[in-house]
Amino acid sequence: MRILVVNVNTTESITETIAQQARAVASPGTEIVGLTPYFGAESVEGNFESYLAAIAVMDRVMAYDQPFDAVIQAGYGEHGREGLQELLNVPVVDITEAAASTAMFLGHAYSVVTTLDRTVPLIEDRLKLAGLYQRCASVRASGMAVLELEEDPLAAMEAIVRQAELAIREDKAEVICLGCGGMAGLDEQIRQRTGVPVVDGVTAAVTIAESLVRLGLSTSKIRTYATPRPKKIIGWPR
Amino acid sequence: MRILVVNVNTTESITETIAQQARAVASPGTEIVGLTPYFGAESVEGNFESYLAAIAVMDRVMAYDQPFDAVIQAGYGEHGREGLQELLNVPVVDITEAAASTAMFLGHAYSVVTTLDRTVPLIEDRLKLAGLYQRCASVRASGMAVLELEEDPLAAMEAIVRQAELAIREDKAEVICLGCGGMAGLDEQIRQRTGVPVVDGVTAAVTIAESLVRLGLSTSKIRTYATPRPKKIIGWPR
Amino acid sequence: MRILVVNVNTTESITETIAQQARAVASPGTEIVGLTPYFGAESVEGNFESYLAAIAVMDRVMAYDQPFDAVIQAGYGEHGREGLQELLNVPVVDITEAAASTAMFLGHAYSVVTTLDRTVPLIEDRLKLAGLYQRCASVRASGMAVLELEEDPLAAMEAIVRQAELAIREDKAEVICLGCGGMAGLDEQIRQRTGVPVVDGVTAAVTIAESLVRLGLSTSKIRTYATPRPKKIIGWPR
């Protein structure tokens, strides 16, 4: 089984971190292919960049010329998953939803700890549309930008733990979701520090994608995610 | 005052229809500029096309080289409005929200009559995120594709009236919103046929955009719609 | 075009403030007529007074003997708008809804800053019924009674700014609505102090009322707001 794990930003090192994290939990026999979009922002922290990423991710997946069995969109709170579902016949898993869906099996309420405050409403909106928000205790920002996670991992860890502890104590979260693809790999440490289960969206998405393939299930094509109607399109594919 | 009215598809004749409709209600002294995206689909009827439109609309607005006072995104149920709000300092009005917001001043519940069934969930989702769905009685599809509205206006009128009447009788709608930018100009006839107020999103958006400008109000830049942070972006602007 | 702007209390000076504020944004050619109810309380700060105002406003409008094109009910969070909609064939705009509806075009979430704590539930309930509450971050009380706004405008300003700042910082509001007709005229100063858009319900209502008239739209009369059935009524009109 081959699963494409697509980063939403153009920073190759983040793609690599994500892909390694994915490989760490993939079943034997599952090949993880990390993809970086050909265009877009070096980090995605807002609606403009996220819309650009939506198209860039679709573009990158359509340009991939080998067969594959599932796609993971590895951006937290980003636009675009529905477009991929229309274009493809294989399952598409968004890490925002994968993390929330997994967290809900583990506790009565979960919180997300993400990067900048400005991305909080995006994550909340995606969870609301996905129908996964009811048991969300809070979405909290650590104040660390995406690229700072790489540049100063120790400070990032502290900032994330601080917000996770507040989520547990004040918002009554019982599970923490790591709200950024670039936080891949921090889960175990944060679990030890906070004493609650910590869900990383990338690894959760890998197990869900594998499961869907194993169950022979893929996107329903009868209405919302039907294949686009044939029509004249300018500037696509690039 | 200059207001940009941006079509979401690449069909010039639809841009022209929309711009004319906008001019019909614009105040003296308001200049309406109709814009057609440089890329994208000839009609937008699904998520993939809508995400492409989101970027194409932002691209077209950023390429406009004259000053302007407000922007209207003239696609019903489409992605992208939040991106424009980040990029611009002038008010941005989406016709989906303009129509719903206006309808809510006119009756206890409103319905939207749109084109194809596959676009219904997109419209519902946009209204839900906008916080304008509670008083929505239904979103109904006429079964007419966007381009068929131009090709066979008589059949389109009949199909829209049929669904509007069902919305009134079965869903208890008291107001009808025309759920497609391409339906601009049909409102008066449908009002006469159904006996209820009919809201066209384009004209509603023009009055709202003018009002915001007149009131000296524009998008709040403190959090969700703050200007994007400076960063390296590949492939933008085109 | 003639728009009646009806105060909900019997204090003439407040009617005058409101009418002046309305005139400041009215289009050339729009005549603003300020009306004070013939009965009711000198300020409206609770349900009893608000129900009395509901009838007093209807009474005052029905007693007006000139033609008019729209009515604005200029009380924040008050009862009665639905009754006016039944009695009239012209558009009726409530400033509570006008402010919220306008704020939602400007930011992801808005807060209302009003007078006394006891009026907070009334405002929340009106916004809930209007279907405009989902994006309301909070309704906060400044602690200033309606008449104190006139008596001590400096203290009022400070108290309002304090709550607005808390709404922004703690409740994540991105827009502030001034929650009292008597706050008309304070918007610009508060915007400068807080750095976010500030919506005054009276001016917002004027632009909405003008827009509805311009669009040829008025209240749907087919169900909820149908003209009252002819029947024997005692004590009305007064």
Next chain:
Amino acid sequence: MRILVVNVNTTESITETIAQQARAVASPGTEIVGLTPYFGAESVEGNFESYLAAIAVMDRVMAYDQPFDAVIQAGYGEHGREGLQELLNVPVVDITEAAASTAMFLGHAYSVVTTLDRTVPLIEDRLKLAGLYQRCASVRASGMAVLELEEDPLAAMEAIVRQAELAIREDKAEVICLGCGGMAGLDEQIRQRTGVPVVDGVTAAVTIAESLVRLGLSTSKIRTYATPRPKKIIGWPR
């Protein structure tokens, strides 16, 4: 114990029907006093009439010059209960809420069968504000006006049973609430015809009012329903 049961319309015969129904379930030692407003409409079927009734009910209760222990507002879906709660220190029970609250102890979902279609949104809105709507399967109109209930009781019975049966079969209601004070006394027959519990708001309200008095409980006066502040009021009391 003395309980005031206040009709919302000015039709004495309806007041009498309601009071008799109330007496039929009152405990020994409970005196039921039926009151008819001094002004208002002969039947209440819409917002204008309902707002007028709100004030007329408060007026009638304030004019009552004997001590009393509780007040029942005997109009289904009407405005005004909150005003009474401010003015009084004894419990106030609205029959809309009494019926819904009682029905929820009897089945998983309940429906209301009322008079005219135009009153349906009023009832729904009152139930929503009261926080009692979640388990409401539907509010259905029999098409019989309030006064027709008295004029043609047989036709009324048939029309109500027809809608009750539809509510059970199509909306999955398990309990029926009679949605009009003037339906008092029909419950037993409708129960026999439909096979489900039928709740009459007037009798339900009597038991709730008696219970609150017995438990020594009355309206909380600390915030929403605090006694109105002393202020100058014109035209009140009449």
Next chain:
Amino acid sequence: MRILVVNVNTTESITETIAQQARAVASPGTEIVGLTPYFGAESVEGNFESYLAAIAVMDRVMAYDQPFDAVIQAGYGEHGREGLQELLNVPVVDITEAAASTAMFLGHAYSVVTTLDRTVPLIEDRLKLAGLYQRCASVRASGMAVLELEEDPLAAMEAIVRQAELAIREDKAEVICLGCGGMAGLDEQIRQRTGVPVVDGVTAAVTIAESLVRLGLSTSKIRTYATPRPKKIIGWPR
């Protein structure tokens, strides 16, 4: 009329406290029978114990060999009420719902003060399913375990008052519900200390059960609470 008041735990002294509290408000002619389950936990403070109690309560009621007119399940936030409704033809009243339903007649919002933090989600979930959560301002834990209420009533009183005051000041509660059957009898003192109405679920349930019997109403048997189908069951009745 005979009403069974069934404790959910196996501590006889708590059954006695509850029964006495019930008798204090029962009408003349109402016999209160306190029942203690034959099996289960000495106090119920979590899901496992609550599910065990659900069965134990049903078991105890089915083993009661005298006629009775209504059953009260005297555990706050516990599972099982729906099972009793299937097994019996007389009304079943849960004290969680009785308290909330009563509180909603007394103020705009109510809070529950319960025992341990771990029981808060159970209570919230029961109120949500019951459709009585919308006007719940908060559920707060006093930190006192069920049995500590008996062992150290003074400390319990202080802990409950502290949380009640926080509920009033911070959560804007206007009414307090005592969130544990074992708190029976504390209501009057807490009312004096906090100045707001305090609802005890047991006494509220007695008046509701009596009312339903008096009104001739019982559980609807047409769908959700229909009598169980005849089938082979192992290990029941015990």
Next chain:
Amino acid sequence: MRILVVNVNTTESITETIAQQARAVASPGTEIVGLTPYFGAESVEGNFESYLAAIAVMDRVMAYDQPFDAVIQAGYGEHGREGLQELLNVPVVDITEAAASTAMFLGHAYSVVTTLDRTVPLIEDRLKLAGLYQRCASVRASGMAVLELEEDPLAAMEAIVRQAELAIREDKAEVICLGCGGMAGLDEQIRQRTGVPVVDGVTAAVTIAESLVRLGLSTSKIRTYATPRPKKIIGWPR
């Protein structure tokens, strides 16, 4: 890895069907152990039977004397999962939630087709509490009792397909969940007949349980699902 798959009824043949279905998708190296409760009903179709099953499932799992890595509760819409989560330190997966959670990755809305109409509210309530109901288009009953699924599989298939088709056409479902553990194995046929993805809760639960184990995640023990406090319990373990 060893996963316990626990039937909720006492019919061994259904346990066997479920276990076989589970084995069909289990990974190599995963041992599936099917367990039948020692007491309870031969089929679970209502609240009383479901509460009995809740305890019987916990009892059966606690009596299992070998190590295990996860537990699947294989009853659709049944009570009890939260109790297991308190008692155990390994992940617990309920098939109702597993199916819904999986369906939400496959389409915009899903429907459940279950057995008898009386079980519909149970399923809806479990989905509501689980926070998985927002995207549920409908829960429909086939009218086939649990044991009839075994006795007349052809009739069952037809009845399920009929409701699935209605769910797709009328309720706009894009995915179908099989709403009964006893429907295990019917998914492929129904998918072929309806053209949409069909999710079987048992197989979905197996992949989720395996995933949680693989990710090193288990139930959060800090609040709602903390281990029960030590206390005196009568009649447990049996």
